Amino acid sequence: xxxxxxxxxxxxxxxxxxxxxxxxxxxxxxxxxxxxxxxxxxxxxxxxxxxxxxxxxxxxxxxxxxxxxxxxxxxxxxxxxxxxxxxxxxxxxxxxxxxxxxxxxxxxxxxxxxxxxxxxxxxxxxxxxxxxxxxxxxxxxxxxxxxxxxxxxxxxxxxxxxxxxxxxxxxxxxxxxxxxxxxxxxxxxxxxxxxxxxxxxxxxxxxxxxxxxxxxxxxxxxxxxxxxxxxxxxxxxxxxxxxxxxxxxxxxxxxxxxxxxxxxxxxxxxxxxxxxxxxxxxxxxxxxxxxxxxxxxxxxxxxxxxxxxxxxxxxxxxxxxxxxxxxxxxxxxxxxxxxxxxxxxxxxxxxxxxxxxxxxxxxxxxxxxxxxxxxxxxxxxxxxxxxxxx
Amino acid sequence: xxxxxxxxxxxxxxxxxxxxxxxxxxxxxxxxxxxxxxxxxxxxxxxxxxxxxxxxxxxxxxxxxxxxxxxxxxxxxxxxxxxxxxxxxxxxxxxxxxxxxxxxxxxxxxxxxxxxxxxxxxxxxxxxxxxxxxxxxxxxxxxxxxxxxxxxxxxxxxxxxxxxxxxxxxxxxxxxxxxxx
Numbered sequence: 001x002x003x004x005x006x007x008x009x010x011x012x013x014x015x016x017x018x019x020x021x022x023x024x025x026x027x028x029x030x031x032x033x034x035x036x037x038x039x040x041x042x043x044x045x046x047x048x049x050x051x052x053x054x055x056x057x058x059x060x061x062x063x064x065x066x067x068x069x070x071x072x073x074x075x076x077x078x079x080x081x082x083x084x085x086x087x088x089x090x091x092x093x094x095x096x097x098x099x100x101x102x103x104x105x106x107x108x109x110x111x112x113x114x115x116x117x118x119x120x121x122x123x124x125x126x127x128x129x130x131x132x133x134x135x136x137x138x139x140x141x142x143x144x145x146x147x148x149x150x151x152x153x154x155x156x157x158x159x160x161x162x163x164x165x166x167x168x169x170x171x172x173x174x175x176x177x178x179x180x181x182x183x184x185x186x187x188x189x190x191x192x193x194x195x196x197x198x199x200x201x202x203x204x205x206x207x208x209x210x211x212x213x214x215x216x217x218x219x220x221x222x223x224x225x226x227x228x229x230x231x232x233x234x235x236x237x238x239x240x241x242x243x244x245x246x247x248x249x250x251x252x253x254x255x256x257x258x259x260x261x262x263x264x265x266x267x268x269x270x271x272x273x274x275x276x277x278x279x280x281x282x283x284x285x286x287x288x289x290x291x292x293x294x295x296x297x298x299x300x301x302x303x304x305x306x307x308x309x310x311x312x313x314x315x316x317x318x319x320x321x322x323x324x325x326x327x328x329x330x331x332x333x334x335x336x337x338x339x340x341x342x343x344x345x346x347x348x349x350x351x352x353x354x355x356x357x358x359x360x361x362x363x364x365x366x367x368x369x370x371x372x373x374x375x376x377x378x379x380x381x382x383x384x385x386x387x388x389x390x
Numbered sequence: 391x392x393x394x395x396x397x398x399x400x401x402x403x404x405x406x407x408x409x410x411x412x413x414x415x416x417x418x419x420x421x422x423x424x425x426x427x428x429x430x431x432x433x434x435x436x437x438x439x440x441x442x443x444x445x446x447x448x449x450x451x452x453x454x455x456x457x458x459x460x461x462x463x464x465x466x467x468x469x470x471x472x473x474x475x476x477x478x479x480x481x482x483x484x485x486x487x488x489x490x491x492x493x494x495x496x497x498x499x500x501x502x503x504x505x506x507x508x509x510x511x512x513x514x515x516x517x518x519x520x521x522x523x524x525x526x527x528x529x530x531x532x533x534x535x536x537x538x539x540x541x542x543x544x545x546x547x548x549x550x551x552x553x554x555x556x557x558x559x560x561x562x563x564x565x566x567x568x569x570x571x
Contacts, residue, residue: 007413014416014426022428029430 033093053190056084060194064201068208068348070094074103077173077198084194085187087159087175089152094163094171094202116241116290134188134195140176157182161191163199218292220270230351231293233301234291240303240344245328247344248310249351250300251358252280252317255336255370257296262344264328271324279320283313284373297356301351307375314339315374322371336371338362391438391502393431395464399441400427402463419444432503435527451459454531461535468536469543480549482540483519483566487511507533521564523553530554530562538544 019246060080067073074092081090093100132137140146140158151158161171163171173195177183216228233249240247254260254276261269273296280290280298286350289301302310340362342354361376368374391542416425442460446453450516469476475493479485497504507525514520523533530555541548541561547569555563 003410007410010413011409014424017424018428022424022430025428025430191478 006175014279027198048074048075053084056080057193057197061197064197067201068205070202070205071103073198073201073205077194080194081173081175081191085175085183085191086179087182089155089176091149091174092163092198093174095169100171132161134183134192136183136188138180152176154178156180159183159188159191161188161195163195163202165199165203170206173198186258195203213305218277221274221292223277223281224289224291226291226293229289229293229301232289232291233351236287236301236303237344237354245304246306247303247351247354248300248305248307249342249358250302250310250314251293251355251362252298252300252314252337253362253366254296254321255338255366257335260333260335264331264333268326268328272324275324275326276321276335276337279324280317283317284322299355305343309339310341310343311373311375314341318371318373331365338365338370339373340376341367341373342376391433391435392429392501393427393433394429394467395438396427396433396441396445397429398464398467399438401458402460404569406459407449411438415441415445415448418448434565443449459537460531462539462542462564463535464532465536465539465543469486469505480526480546482537482544482546483513485540485544486521486537486566509533519566521566523562523564524559525528526559528560530560534564537566541566 048244060076063076064073065075067322074094077092078090081087093104095101110145131163135145136389137143137146137158137160138156140155141153142386143158146158148158149158156179157177159175159177161173161175162169163173173191175183175191188263216224218225239245257269257272260272277290277292277298280300284290284300285302287303289298293299300310300313302313305313318337318339321335324331324334326335340358340360342357342361346356348354361374364376365372365374396493398414403415417438419425419437421440423433423437429469442453442456445451447457449456457546472493475488475496476485479488484508490511494506497506507523507527507529510522510524512520512522521537523530527534530552534550537550541550548566549569551565551567553565556560
């Protein structure tokens with residue numbers, strides 16, 4: 001019996017110790033699990049944040065590529081930053097003719113895009129060495145670096161993010177915050193990444209505008225090409241039609257231009273065309289339209305001008321062209337031009353019909369001996385010649 | 391070695407022999423752990439060798455036979471604790487190939503520090519199987535006990551023959567074939 005009791009006591013003691021041991025192990029394991037869980041929670045949070053940022057970045061990239069208007073891109077940039085980089089005021093500046101000018105619609109708490117804030121702080125299109133990382137100015141109210149940006153009176157921190165195009169700075173983005181430590185390195189990195197996307201969009205927009213401008217111009221003379229002329233002439237024609245205003249068209253052709261090319265070569269011929277285009281351009285009023293119609297042919301549309309006024313206008317140009325002195329290998333020469341003028345009549349339904357009549361008048365001017373201005377006249381009714389009495 | 395193996399061993403001795411035998415075994419083994427085992431701890435595998443060897447001396451049953459019995463006992467515990475491993479499986483020849491590829495993978499997830507043996511299964515002809523067991527622990531008879539219990543679980547008429555085919559690392563090949571009648 002005693003043996004049995006002793007055995008049970010021994011077993012009980014061992015069980016007690018084993019339980020203690022197990023409790024310790026379990027406690028240790030659960031502590032480990034707790035820390036591991038916290039670690040996982042942090043990782044999940046970070047992952048979630050990273051995914052959100054990546055999503056917004058992707059969306060912003062898509063949004064930027066679909067836009068070609070500078071102000072729209074600037075507004076888009078601001079709205080994306082509003083979601084991803086907490087701040088109180090923002091402004092986008094782009095270089096225009098060497099100075100930074102604000103762009104993008106002012107929205108809510110944004111810095112106003114008024115002309116007063118146009119300034120050229122340490123940035124210049126090619127002078128300053130831009131840093132790839134944003135500049136964070138913590139004490140915005142007192143730091144002289146922050147002053148040129150016209151800091152809001154309640155802002156504590158300012159961040160300057162550069163907008164780069166390959167090899168140069170195209171502008172910058174200014175973010176302001178009322179909080180002292182608002183812009184963390186992560187926020188700065190993110191702002192730069194978004195700004196880089198916007199920079200590409202800005203650059204594309206500028207290129208697009210340039211292409212658009214170039215596609216409207218004649219490559220040699222820099223005046224409108226025929227395509228652009230047709231567009232502009234139509235606008236003026238419709239306006240004249242609507243308000244019952246006079247409108248004239250002039251067709252102009254250089255006389256014996258083939259001879260100039262044959263005698264002096266095409267490069268001299270080109271110089272003549274450039275000089276003539278220049279004379280024409282200088283004669284224009286703001287609303288007048290000039291274009292190279294093709295070869296040595298030029299055309300004008302003069303709003304609110306009747307045939308008489310257009311004739312006087314053409315005559316001035318004719319005299320100016322006649323007065324141009326050219327030189328080719330020591331041989332002086334000059335050129336002349338013929339003009340056909342016509343004004344809008346009630347039957348016209350497009351600028352084409354006026355131009356057609358001007359062309360007929362031009363033909364007449366050529367036939368009449370060149371270097372002259374002829375106004376179109378309706379053809380006289382043909383009277384059949386009576387047989388002469390013998 | 392996982393504490394569960396030790397606690398199960400104690401339980402087996404309690405059950406098959408008597409609690410007194412367990413106490414005597416622990417007393418005579420004079421183990422570093424004092425025989426205080428919990429299923430959640432880890433203990434020196436040498437203690438298991440000491441316990442089995444001493445039990446063999448006490449009972450006159452050979453060590454391999456003891457291990458085989460222990461293997462059978464462990465299979466029942468295994469079945470009760472991890473029924474998910476047996477889901478959708480209808481025979482031992484279907485289950486055994488799963489041990490290395492699936493069961494051990496899962497076990498390692500639960501116990502990253504577990505030292506597991508490897509099993510390689512081959513089917514020489516339908517209805518038979520060879521299983522090559524490799525372990526530093528010299529516990530081939532325990533594996534055989536597990537295999538036998540598995541066959542019993544599915545109520546099959548199979549027999550197991552074992553052959554040592556290498557000593558370093560210790561490797562045993564089990565031939566599982568239909569029972570000769």
